[in-house]
Amino acid sequence: xxxxxxxxxxxxxxxxxxxxxxxxxxxxxxxxxxxxxxxxxxxxxxxxxxxxxxxxxxxxxxxxxxxxxxxxxxxxxxxxxxxxxxxxxxxxxxxxxxxxxxxxxxxxxxxxxxxxxxxxxxxxxxxxxxxxxxxxxxxxxxxxxxxxxxxxxxxxxxxxxxxxxxxxxxxxxxxxxxxxxxxxxxxxxxxxxxxxxxxxxxxxxxxxxxxxxxxxxxxxxxxxxxxxxxxxxxxxxxxxxxxxxxxxxxxxxxxxxxxxxxxxxxxxxxxxxxxxxxxxxxxxxxxxxxxxxxxxxxxxxxxxxxxxxxxxxxxxxxxxxxxxxxxxxxxxxxxxxxxxxxxxxxxxxxxxxxxxxxxxxxxxxxxxxxxxxxxxxxxxxxxxxxxxxxxxxxxxxxxxxxxxxxxxxxxxxxxxxxxxxxxxxxxxxxxxxxxxxxxxxxxxxxxxxxxxxxxxxxxxx
Amino acid sequence: xxxxxxxxxxxxxxxxxxxxxxxxxxxxxxxxxxxxxxxxxxxxxxxxxxxxxxxxxxxxxxxxxxxxxxxxxxxxxxxxxxxxxxxxxxxxxxxxxxxxxxxxxxxxxxxxxxxxxxxxxxxxxxxxxxxxxxxxxxxxxxxxxxxxxxxxxxxxxxxxxxxxxxxxxxxxxxxxxxxxxxxxxxxxxxxxxxxxxxxxxxxxxxxxxxxxxxxxxxxxxxxxxxxxxxxxxxxxxxxxxxxxxxxxxxxxxxxxxxxxxxxxxxxxxxxxxxxxxxxxxxxxxxxxxxxxxxxxxxxxxxxxxxxxxxxxxxxxxxxxxxxxxxxxxxxxxxxxxxxxxxxxxxxxxxxxxxxxxxxxxxxxxxxxxxxxxxxxxxxxxxxxxxxxxxxxxxxxxxxxxxxxxxxxxxxxxxxxxxxxxxxxxxxxxxx
Numbered sequence: 001x002x003x004x005x006x007x008x009x010x011x012x013x014x015x016x017x018x019x020x021x022x023x024x025x026x027x028x029x030x031x032x033x034x035x036x037x038x039x040x041x042x043x044x045x046x047x048x049x050x051x052x053x054x055x056x057x058x059x060x061x062x063x064x065x066x067x068x069x070x071x072x073x074x075x076x077x078x079x080x081x082x083x084x085x086x087x088x089x090x091x092x093x094x095x096x097x098x099x100x101x102x103x104x105x106x107x108x109x110x111x112x113x114x115x116x117x118x119x120x121x122x123x124x125x126x127x128x129x130x131x132x133x134x135x136x137x138x139x140x141x142x143x144x145x146x147x148x149x150x151x152x153x154x155x156x157x158x159x160x161x162x163x164x165x166x167x168x169x170x171x172x173x174x175x176x177x178x179x180x181x182x183x184x185x186x187x188x189x190x191x192x193x194x195x196x197x198x199x200x201x202x203x204x205x206x207x208x209x210x211x212x213x214x215x216x217x218x219x220x221x222x223x224x225x226x227x228x229x230x231x232x233x234x235x236x237x238x239x240x241x242x243x244x245x246x247x248x249x250x251x252x253x254x255x256x257x258x259x260x261x262x263x264x265x266x267x268x269x270x271x272x273x274x275x276x277x278x279x280x281x282x283x284x285x286x287x288x289x290x291x292x293x294x295x296x297x298x299x300x301x302x303x304x305x306x307x308x309x310x311x312x313x314x315x316x317x318x319x320x321x322x323x324x325x326x327x328x329x330x331x332x333x334x335x336x337x338x339x340x341x342x343x344x345x346x347x348x349x350x351x352x353x354x355x356x357x358x359x360x361x362x363x364x365x366x367x368x369x370x371x372x373x374x375x376x377x378x379x380x381x382x383x384x385x386x387x388x389x390x391x392x393x394x395x396x397x398x399x400x401x402x403x404x405x406x407x408x409x410x411x412x413x414x415x416x417x418x419x420x421x422x423x424x425x426x427x428x429x430x431x432x433x434x435x436x437x438x439x440x441x442x443x444x445x446x447x448x449x450x451x452x453x454x455x456x457x458x459x460x461x
Numbered sequence: 462x463x464x465x466x467x468x469x470x471x472x473x474x475x476x477x478x479x480x481x482x483x484x485x486x487x488x489x490x491x492x493x494x495x496x497x498x499x500x501x502x503x504x505x506x507x508x509x510x511x512x513x514x515x516x517x518x519x520x521x522x523x524x525x526x527x528x529x530x531x532x533x534x535x536x537x538x539x540x541x542x543x544x545x546x547x548x549x550x551x552x553x554x555x556x557x558x559x560x561x562x563x564x565x566x567x568x569x570x571x572x573x574x575x576x577x578x579x580x581x582x583x584x585x586x587x588x589x590x591x592x593x594x595x596x597x598x599x600x601x602x603x604x605x606x607x608x609x610x611x612x613x614x615x616x617x618x619x620x621x622x623x624x625x626x627x628x629x630x631x632x633x634x635x636x637x638x639x640x641x642x643x644x645x646x647x648x649x650x651x652x653x654x655x656x657x658x659x660x661x662x663x664x665x666x667x668x669x670x671x672x673x674x675x676x677x678x679x680x681x682x683x684x685x686x687x688x689x690x691x692x693x694x695x696x697x698x699x700x701x702x703x704x705x706x707x708x709x710x711x712x713x714x715x716x717x718x719x720x721x722x723x724x725x726x727x728x729x730x731x732x733x734x735x736x737x738x739x740x741x742x743x744x745x746x747x748x749x750x751x752x753x754x755x756x757x758x759x760x761x762x763x764x765x766x767x768x769x770x771x772x773x774x775x776x777x778x779x780x781x782x783x784x785x786x787x788x789x790x791x792x793x794x795x796x797x798x799x800x801x802x803x804x805x806x807x808x809x810x811x812x813x814x815x816x817x818x819x820x821x822x823x824x825x826x827x828x829x830x831x832x833x834x835x836x837x838x839x840x841x842x843x844x845x846x847x848x849x850x851x852x853x854x855x856x857x858x859x860x861x862x863x864x865x866x867x868x869x870x871x872x873x874x875x876x877x878x879x880x881x882x883x884x885x886x887x888x889x890x891x892x
Binding site: 034037040044045059060064086089090091115116119138139141175177182183184228255256258265341376377382389391407408409410412413440459 | 492495496498499501502503504505506507508509510511514523524525526527528529530542543545546547548549550551553555580584598600601603633635637640642643644645684711714715716717719776780819820821822823824825826828830831832834849850852853854888890892
């Protein structure tokens with residue numbers, strides 16, 4: 001892990017500007033077994049130092065692929081020069097945001113590395129279980145992936161700290177064919193925040209869920225295409241999380257609000273039914289750790305929760321220091337960069353729609369003719385709140401009972417319209433944390449949600 | 462240290478560790494990037510980076526490692542990590558290196574930037590946009606100049622090295638009027654010179670016009686089966702999805718490809734020819750060496766509708782007993798057709814111009830389903846207006862069998878050369 005060699009460089013920060021110096025290391029481990037063949041077997045590390053300087057609204061950033069005191073001095077100098085150079089062309093003259101406090105955030109986790117053999121052995125154990133138990137699969141893939149961030153943040157007028165965010169996952173993917181020879185597939189991710197030993201010392205603990213994945217794939221083999229149209233659906237918790245992140249979360253990132261997102265004219269207005277409350281959690285959820293805890297962002301802002309929708313009313317945005325000033329809100333620690341080469345931009349952390357009072361069974365039994373949509377492969381949204389999620393696992397609902405499985409499909413809607421149709425919310429939240437959000441740079445994010453009954457557009461034949 | 466000397470140092474360290482078979486690439490890069498927000502310059506970013514990627518073979522075991530520390534200590538760690546990964550691997554004779562490709566130095570693009578001229582071109586673009594497209598909001602724009610040098614060697618004797626540099630300009634736009642806002646659209650281009658105003662590069666002018674004309678979209682009612690004219694950017698996305706789904710390495714190795722035994726057979730419409738051509742003069746930074754260490758070649762994957770090859774690396778080729786593709790699937794070039802876009806639109810009874818596709822990743826069966834973005838309804842040969850909340854559904858393989866027309870017009874954005882492609886039989890549905 002990084003040692004603090006940059007704290008002493010604060011004396012080089014220029015007067016009259018805001019500077020943040022960051023030491024940053026990313027570490028990746030990856031193993032892929034395709035039908036038992038080891039097709040990827042790699043380890044990588046990237047480390048360096050960056051500095052960002054805010055000169056009255058014009059920013060300079062510089063980074064070097066070295067973690068040395070000399071590199072720290074070079075990036076401070078280069079970032080300051082960049083801010084001054086661009087200031088001649090930008091015409092921006094915005095007062096610097098006031099300090100929201102200073103202090104030091106202590107280290108709260110460790111990154112524990114394991115050798116590649118341990119990782120390969122885990123993948124082989126899981127692969128062997130799938131191969132032996134389910135020989136009728138047309139193909140199978142087992143992937144181990146681990147990425148961690150180790151950051152030391154040193155700011156001119158905000159908090160300092162040493163932060164680490166390790167996460168690791170095993171993906172199991174299964175392929176089969178329908179009776180007509182059409183390929184179908186499903187996958188599931190296991191793991192989360194932490195290092196290898198936090199999740200994978202006992203691979204047999206994964207087997208019940210792997211068995212469940214197989215059963216769903218067998219259902220999908222007999223699956224049908226959804227009927228295209230505007231339907232009543234029960235969104236599963238993973239889909240609820242995708243909705244929170246893609247459909248709403250991005251529209252309430254203040255840089256996108258400034259660009260004209262639908263959230264701009266809707267602040268303090270009803271955007272969802274009163275059953276919907278949505279929060280971007282920093283590091284704690286229901287008394288325990290949030291899926292990917294964030295304690296300090298890369299502007300030196302101490303991370304706190306950010307309530308975005310309360311009882312259906314849009315009440316806030318996610319901000320960096322500059323946009324918080326502009327919108328009269330509080331910066332809550334959303335400005336983050338993924339690698340040392342990345343300037344901090346506004347990113348979500350653990351974005352979640354809060355649970356309600358119904359059980360999942362009550363939601364399903366309340367639908368006469370609709371769909372239960374469980375898992376999503378990907379999702380996108382844009383400024384208007386129009387969103388799209390790929391649906392990889394779902395079932396028909398007929399007369400309150402689950403029917404046939406669905407083949408892959410897609411759902412869409414406009415977030416602030418669709419959320420007004422939410423009329424039942426389940427009492428449990430499901431989280432996912434394995435994905436990356438893409439917005440100029442990748443970023444690890446957590447997203448969660450309860451089951452929700454709502455109306456949505458579904459694609460199909 | 463000069464990159465060639467760094468490579469010599471890595472060679473000697475690998476030999477000291479008793480590693481006799483390996484391949485690596487070392488690079489140094491520099492980025493100068495101008496970031497604009499809401500039409501004005503906001504941030505200037507400078508990135509100095511290094512990278513080293515190493516693949517080692519211990520008998521029939523392979524391991525790889527990468528990192529950005531290419532000092533003596535960093536290289537020693539890189540070698541140790543790759544070696545440890547290889548020691549942990551199981552034996553697989555299909556992992557291998559490309560045979561000796563000789564030694565060659567490549568010089569591509571422009572190495573010394575003219576940043577003042579670059580800023581002038583960006584400012585000119587902003588002014589032209591404000592004048593010609595007053596409803597357009599440039600939410601963000603990034604102008605970057607990247608340059609790098611790299612060297613790649615393997616123990617069969619190959620040594621490729623290069624110096625290269627290019628400009629890139631990309632925009633993220635919407636249009637607004639009062640409280641009304643369109644969805645986001647993105648486009649950009651890569652170039653080695655600053656001779657042409659940016660508004661005339663790639664498809665920028667067309668995209669700005671399309672977005673400005675999308676402020677009052679209509680929702681479709683019901684569903685119908687119709688024609689979709691994919692814009693070049695959208696066509697490239699669909700072609701990559703189709704090639705990956707049916708001819709990609711993963712689906713060929715695991716045997717789930719629907720084109721597994723179709724090489725030499727007609728798989729799509731006879732008017733479609735798809736190549737990867739790193740030496741096409743319209744491609745700014747064509748690939749010169751593949752990840753396996755082959756000298757990159759022009760590869761025609763589909764020739765007049767006939768599948769010519771799967772897209773296999775050396776490992777995939779050895780694993781399946783099929784030919785290797787000496788290209789890493791970059792530099793897409795699609796042959797133009799014989800119709801103008803205007804003629805293609807005029808021939809459509811009912812359908813869409815599909816400006817973008819926001820959908821789930823199609824499964825191996827090729828079924829796709831997603832939202833039509835930045836798209837326009839066509840009825841009786843005329844463009845009727847922008848649409849919203851509209852979905853398109855179909856099958857990749859079937860769609861490209863049902864090609865109705867391919868345009869003469871081509872989008873050349875420095876990375877791809879692609880026409881408009883019209884396909885029939887797509888289910889288009891609204892609320």
